[in-house]
Amino acid sequence: MRYGALEAGGTKMIVAIGDENGKILERASFPTLTPAETMPKMIDFFKDKEIVSLGIACFGPIDLNKESKTYGYITSTPKLDWKNYDIVGEFKRALNVPVGFDTDVNGSLLGEITWGCAQNKTDAIYLTIGTGIGGGVMTNGKLLHGMLHPEMGHIKLALEEGDSYKGKCPYHGTCFEGLAAGPAIEERWGKKAVELADNKEVWELESAYIAQALSSYILTLSPQIIILGGGVMHQMQLFPLIRKKVIEQLNGYINTDEIKNIDEYIVPASLNDDQGIMGAVKLAIDAA
Amino acid sequence: MRYGALEAGGTKMIVAIGDENGKILERASFPTLTPAETMPKMIDFFKDKEIVSLGIACFGPIDLNKESKTYGYITSTPKLDWKNYDIVGEFKRALNVPVGFDTDVNGSLLGEITWGCAQNKTDAIYLTIGTGIGGGVMTNGKLLHGMLHPEMGHIKLALEEGDSYKGKCPYHGTCFEGLAAGPAIEERWGKKAVELADNKEVWELESAYIAQALSSYILTLSPQIIILGGGVMHQMQLFPLIRKKVIEQLNGYINTDEIKNIDEYIVPASLNDDQGIMGAVKLAIDAA
Numbered sequence: 001m002r003y004g005a006l007e008a009g010g011t012k013m014i015v016a017i018g019d020e021n022g023k024i025l026e027r028a029s030f031p032t033l034t035p036a037e038t039m040p041k042m043i044d045f046f047k048d049k050e051i052v053s054l055g056i057a058c059f060g061p062i063d064l065n066k067e068s069k070t071y072g073y074i075t076s077t078p079k080l081d082w083k084n085y086d087i088v089g090e091f092k093r094a095l096n097v098p099v100g101f102d103t104d105v106n107g108s109l110l111g112e113i114t115w116g117c118a119q120n121k122t123d124a125i126y127l128t129i130g131t132g133i134g135g136g137v138m139t140n141g142k143l144l145h146g147m148l149h150p151e152m153g154h155i156k157l158a159l160e161e162g163d164s165y166k167g168k169c170p171y172h173g174t175c176f177e178g179l180a181a182g183p184a185i186e187e188r189w190g191k192k193a194v195e196l197a198d199n200k201e202v203w204e205l206e207s208a209y210i211a212q213a214l215s216s217y218i219l220t221l222s223p224q225i226i227i228l229g230g231g232v233m234h235q236m237q238l239f240p241l242i243r244k245k246v247i248e249q250l251n252g253y254i255n256t257d258e259i260k261n262i263d264e265y266i267v268p269a270s271l272n273d274d275q276g277i278m279g280a281v282k283l284a285i286d287a288a
Numbered sequence: 289m290r291y292g293a294l295e296a297g298g299t300k301m302i303v304a305i306g307d308e309n310g311k312i313l314e315r316a317s318f319p320t321l322t323p324a325e326t327m328p329k330m331i332d333f334f335k336d337k338e339i340v341s342l343g344i345a346c347f348g349p350i351d352l353n354k355e356s357k358t359y360g361y362i363t364s365t366p367k368l369d370w371k372n373y374d375i376v377g378e379f380k381r382a383l384n385v386p387v388g389f390d391t392d393v394n395g396s397l398l399g400e401i402t403w404g405c406a407q408n409k410t411d412a413i414y415l416t417i418g419t420g421i422g423g424g425v426m427t428n429g430k431l432l433h434g435m436l437h438p439e440m441g442h443i444k445l446a447l448e449e450g451d452s453y454k455g456k457c458p459y460h461g462t463c464f465e466g467l468a469a470g471p472a473i474e475e476r477w478g479k480k481a482v483e484l485a486d487n488k489e490v491w492e493l494e495s496a497y498i499a500q501a502l503s504s505y506i507l508t509l510s511p512q513i514i515i516l517g518g519g520v521m522h523q524m525q526l527f528p529l530i531r532k533k534v535i536e537q538l539n540g541y542i543n544t545d546e547i548k549n550i551d552e553y554i555v556p557a558s559l560n561d562d563q564g565i566m567g568a569v570k571l572a573i574d575a576a
Contacts, residue, residue: 155508
């Protein structure tokens with residue numbers, strides 16, 4: 001069987017054809033311009049590929065409530081051309097196949113759960129730290145939507161001692177994203193994260209904020225594994241620092257085998273940055 | 289049918305007989321002394337009541353992992369007499385009926401979901417703010433356990449401007465419980481919460497910390513309703529303050545019907561403080 005997959009991001013759209021094992025048979029990428037410019041290119045890509053269904057892992061916020069009149073829409077995104085855009089409906093009409101739909105981060109989590117490092121887990125978090133910070137969550141073996149979907153990059157954090165940075169988030173200032181996403185690193189230190197790889201001070205502070213957020217998620221969601229992806233997390237020196245600080249912050253309060261084996265609990269994404277598009281394949285499989 | 293129910297708390301044990309509608313037919317209460325003193329009294333209460341099963345909503349931490357050798361145990365509690373105590377096993381052996389088991393806060397949530405204000409919800413939080421702070425969570429229609437169970441009263445919060453209190457939590461200092469549970473209020477202001485009802489400054493600060501925690505839970509768990517119970521939440525003047533501050537803190541980032549109707553979103557417990565024992569009845573029904 002051939003499944004269509006779209007990892008819809010604010011910067012680029014990755015389209016692919018995958019099989020039932022998550023293998024990517026073919027792929028292409030288009031810059032995210034307006035729907036009028038970008039949709040026809042994606043539809044052309046899928047048109048003659050004999051796909052049985054399409055899965056879309058999409059930037060947000062999006063409407064995932066199947067009872068809602070605007071189910072399948074991108075809603076209040078700052079990318080104004082895509083605001084209130086019926087992306088699921090447009091693809092359904094153009095391709096005439098069932099369409100699965102979820103957040104980009106739930107897509108990445110689904111990829112890791114199905115084919116990656118979170119197989120056999122029922123409760124897991126996939127967190128991306130890059131231009132923004134977002135999280136996908138599985139609880140009791142199902143992707144979490146709830147009222148809307150998690151927007152866990154926006155939790156407020158306590159400033160580290162001596163830090164007086166005002167934060168970069170236009171909504172919340174010093175939320176996690178405002179303190180620790182790529183643009184915050186760049187504004188704080190005057191260079192991009194990749195150019196700061198050797199500056200220990202940068203990663204001490206960055207890992208402290210990531211650890212504070214992860215500790216909060218652990219206490220709230222009680223996941224069995226936390227997977228960290230996104231551009232900032234390509235700085236692999238972060239992982240030992242984050243793990244050490246999570247243990248310090250929990251301070252012996254949570255005593256589980258998972259926390260004792262923290263190297264297997266807080267882990268990098270395992271699918272060579274294909275977790276998102278592979279998750280979109282799984283969304284298609286589940287929709288077929 | 290008659291079901292046995294136990295709401296096991298660190299201070300007292302409430303035992304009851306309930307029916308399939310959650311109606312409490314009979315109840316008693318015993319102080320939580322040692323197992324040797326308190327268990328026989330509870331077993332005596334249940335012994336001749338012809339119950340088909342028993343539900344226990346229990347103080348923790350507890351082991352809820354059915355694969356674990358210590359499933360059904362109270363584990364690392366500071367109440368040392370009950371540490372590593374096989375409470376489920378003891379009742380099973382004494383009464384020879386199936387036993388349902390969950391946290392006290394999941395019990396209260398289950399009561400509200402089954403017979404109270406959270407009926408028809410699939411994603412909900414019950415938070416108790418009293419001597420401690422703890423939360424029960426339902427996601428996708430199931431109680432959340434994950435790796436262990438949420439310990440969401442222990443998330444770290446940012447101090448409010450001008451606040452220099454060191455916090456009361458022996459593990460985390462200024463976590464939510466350390467800043468806002470009953471003992472923190474008493475230490476900070478020199479009086480118990482009930483004696484401070486008319487002091488506006490107390491409730492401005494208290495509501496700010498509660499709102500900060502709720503905003504974090506909303507962004508992480510995306511619940512459809514948040515129910516607040518426990519002794520501190522008997523101060524009903526807190527509710528309008530909390531709602532106002534949650535809206536200020538989310539700052540327009542989450543636009544859902546629930547947030548727009550916040551009076552029905554952040555609500556007091558609805559079962560006259562019987563949510564816990566009624567939830568224990570439901571645990572018994574589900575175990576039968």
